Amino acid sequence: MPARLSIVDLSDFNSRKPEISKQLLEAATGSGFFYVTGHGISQEEVEEQFANGRRFIDLHDATKAPTKFIPELFMGWRGRQDTNAAVGNDSWEQYLVGVNDHYMDEHGLWLPELTLPGFRASALAFATKANAIAANILSCFEDALELPPGFFNEHLDLQAEDARTLFGWNFYPAPKPGSPQARQLRLLPHADTDVITLLFQRPGEPGLEILPGKDADAHAADDPSGKDTNRLNGAWTGGLPRGDWTRMDPLPRAITVNIGNMLMRLSDGLLHSTYHRVRAPLPDEEPADRNTMVLFVHGRGHAIMQGPKKVYPAQTVAEMIAANGNGYERVKQDKEWQQKAMAFSPQTSRRPVAIEAV
Numbered sequence: 385m386p387a388r389l390s391i392v393d394l395s396d397f398n399s400r401k402p403e404i405s406k407q408l409l410e411a412a413t414g415s416g417f418f419y420v421t422g423h424g425i426s427q428e429e430v431e432e433q434f435a436n437g438r439r440f441i442d443l444h445d446a447t448k449a450p451t452k453f454i455p456e457l458f459m460g461w462r463g464r465q466d467t468n469a470a471v472g473n474d475s476w477e478q479y480l481v482g483v484n485d486h487y488m489d490e491h492g493l494w495l496p497e498l499t500l501p502g503f504r505a506s507a508l509a510f511a512t513k514a515n516a517i518a519a520n521i522l523s524c525f526e527d528a529l530e531l532p533p534g535f536f537n538e539h540l541d542l543q544a545e546d547a548r549t550l551f552g553w554n555f556y557p558a559p560k561p562g563s564p565q566a567r568q569l570r571l572l573p574h575a576d577t578d579v580i581t582l583l584f585q586r587p588g589e590p591g592l593e594i595l596p597g598k599d600a601d602a603h604a605a606d607d608p609s610g611k612d613t614n615r616l617n618g619a620w621t622g623g624l625p626r627g628d629w630t631r632m633d634p635l636p637r638a639i640t641v642n643i644g645n646m647l648m649r650l651s652d653g654l655l656h657s658t659y660h661r662v663r664a665p666l667p668d669e670e671p672a673d674r675n676t677m678v679l680f681v682h683g684r685g686h687a688i689m690q691g692p693k694k695v696y697p698a699q700t701v702a703e704m705i706a707a708n709g710n711g712y713e714r715v716k717q718d719k720e721w722q723q724k725a726m727a728f729s730p731q732t733s734r735r736p737v738a739i740e741a742v
């Protein structure tokens with residue numbers, strides 16, 4: 385069954401917090417993915433930040449090369465050669481920056497100001513605004529998760545020495561008609577490793593699909609050998625999980641939000657990090673580029689992502705991020721896995737049952 389998708393209006397957050405908390409909890413325990421509106425970031429600001437990212441993406445690969453992805457940090461640039469080595473398909477490029485930029489400076493992951501004037505300041509200002517929205521959303525879960533009030537605010541402090549939250553851009557060029565890319569996924573099924581993700585999508589550039597009910601735990605149950613589950617710490621999968629996927633298309637002025645593995649662990653499994661993927665344009669759709677922006681909310685590297693009931697092992701944010709990044713590097717060795725991971729059959733792609741304000 386395809387899913388029912390919810391929209392939660394965050395406007396007048398402070399005065400409506402009890403009501404919004406109930407709605408967010410319902411949306412989050414439902415499909416694990418939901419839309420938020422009334423978040424306070426204008427369409428102009430969003431478009432300006434997409435354009436900022438495209439200035440980076442549109443540079444020559446040789447110019448971008450010094451910012452090459454560092455797996456342990458999950459920061460930097462993965463160009464299409466790199467993603468091709470990992471999944472045998474060059475339809476995805478990504479640049480992720482650390483919002484506490486001492487990591488970025490230490491590893492030379494920013495390009496010089498001269499190359500992209502104003503790029504860094506613009507990205508960090510936008511990420512700070514997005515992080516404040518994430519902090520509001522998370523504060524609504526504290527009661528239900530029996531976490532002390534203010535837990536997430538402390539955890540998300542962008543200025544903290546070890547803050548590991550990431551902001552960045554995904555770029556998927558329009559596949560050439562008839563090319564293998566046109567019949568495969570653009571991004572393989574995975575669950576996010578973070579606490580929550582804020583995803584900015586652009587109207588006219590669809591492709592995101594979700595599989596409610598399938599998270600890292602359900603996936604492990606589908607995969608008794610454990611081989612696939614262990615690939616990327618349960619984050620990415622090679623052909624599993626299977627089922628009917630629900631399209632989660634861009635909605636005007638909405639941010640798409642989803643739960644990651646860290647919040648699943650912190651909530652002892654109450655909230656689920658739903659599997660998702662990105663497909664190429666369908667045969668009846670105009671082949672378009674897809675541009676998205678993400679805020680991967682990780683908070684502070686030293687924090688232990690274990691809930692009060694200790695359902696999951698005690699791992700730190702930094703350890704979970706490194707496991708994900710190192711897993712990505714490992715799949716470069718397994719061509720058979722890559723083919724399974726990127727396979728797409730159009731019959732599995734379904735429209736949502738309904739999209740409704742809760």
Ligand SMILES: O=C(O)CCC(=O)C(=O)O
Binds near residue numbers: 554592
């Ligand atoms: O680009 C998208 O729509 C999805 C991106 C995503 O899932 C990710 O970067 O983790």
Ligand SMILES: [Fe+2]
Binds near residue numbers: 575660
């Ligand atoms: Fe994701």
